[in-house]
Amino acid sequence: MSPEQDQGRLQEGQGQSQDQEKDGQQDKRPEDRRQGDRRGPPVEIREILDRNYVFREREIGDLAFIVNSGTVEIVKDIDGKEVVLGTIGKGGMFGEMALIDDQPRMASARADGPVTVMVISSDMFARKLARIDPFARGLINILSDHVRRMSAGMGDKQDGPPQDDSP
Numbered sequence: 001m002s003p004e005q006d007q008g009r010l011q012e013g014q015g016q017s018q019d020q021e022k023d024g025q026q027d028k029r030p031e032d033r034r035q036g037d038r039r040g041p042p043v044e045i046r047e048i049l050d051r052n053y054v055f056r057e058r059e060i061g062d063l064a065f066i067v068n069s070g071t072v073e074i075v076k077d078i079d080g081k082e083v084v085l086g087t088i089g090k091g092g093m094f095g096e097m098a099l100i101d102d103q104p105r106m107a108s109a110r111a112d113g114p115v116t117v118m119v120i121s122s123d124m125f126a127r128k129l130a131r132i133d134p135f136a137r138g139l140i141n142i143l144s145d146h147v148r149r150m151s152a153g154m155g156d157k158q159d160g161p162p163q164d165d166s167p
Contacts, residue, residue, distance in 0.1 A: 044119040054109040061098025070115030076107040099125045100144045
């Protein structure tokens, strides 16, 4: 079960589940784990232990994350070898692609040292996207499609080869 799926089972005030302990994710105490936002409901904060995964490649994603502290590595299995594609530091968002296009995760996200992240639900993400200009929304969809196609060209056999739709 993925950390995202398990999160839905976690009831406030019950501590952390066995799956979250195993994956190295810890929820703060109920009174400490939420950060208020004047424009909406509180946001969940998670702590990820060093070298533990926030999510894994090919999982279904319904959450995105913003790094509050630490560094997250984005890693992809290419020809049987784990390759670090990049790193995300404080203030950076990751996991958003699965929310934009409702496709499985293209890569894994792993803590490089202790990390604290803010959890962005798919509902919150959709509300934010709905408020932006339709042109900008269309551009986001085009860019996410380009990223997926480039990722497919990096050896991801499951997604198939990149295609050229240009006229």
